[in-house]
Amino acid sequence: MKKLFAALILASPFLLNAAHAATAQQNKMTTCNKEAGDKKGGERQAFMKECLSAKPKVSDAQKAQQDKMKTCNAEAKDKKGDERKKFMSACLKKA
Structure with a gap:
């Protein structure tokens, strides 16, 4: 059981x-x-x-967010743990 x-x-x-x-x-x-x-x-x-x-069609806003995520992810490649989380949060909040 x-x-x-x-x-x-x-x-x-x-x-x-x-x-x-x-x-x-x-x-x-x-x-x-x-x-x-x-x-x-x-x-x-x-x-x-x-x-x-x-x-499914990707909206312009979704495409922009995906592009932003790719860019931030590439810039954060050498960062780990909390440092990476802080960097990604700040990077994604940028206009």
């Missing part, structure tokens, strides 16, 4: 991630289905393939 309980505890993060991934895919499928509307046959199939394979 203890082994089963321990196995469930160890597996729970993986189960939660799998459940989240399934939910995200289900949401995407629902959205694409609504957007497909009255399309039929090959037209619908092509639309669904394109819609389901589309990557």
Whole structure:
């Protein structure tokens, strides 16, 4: 019984991630289905393939934050521990 309980505890993060991934895919499928509307046959199939394979769009703000993170990370490459945390915090707060 203890082994089963321990196995469930160890597996729970993986189960939660799998459940989240399934939910995200289900949401995407629902959205694409609504957007497909009255399309039929090959037209619908092509639309669904394109819609389901589309990557989420990254906003300009997200792109700027990613670029800032890359720059700060590169500048902090030699720093460790608290020194790195302080540097990254200050670097990311800069305008």
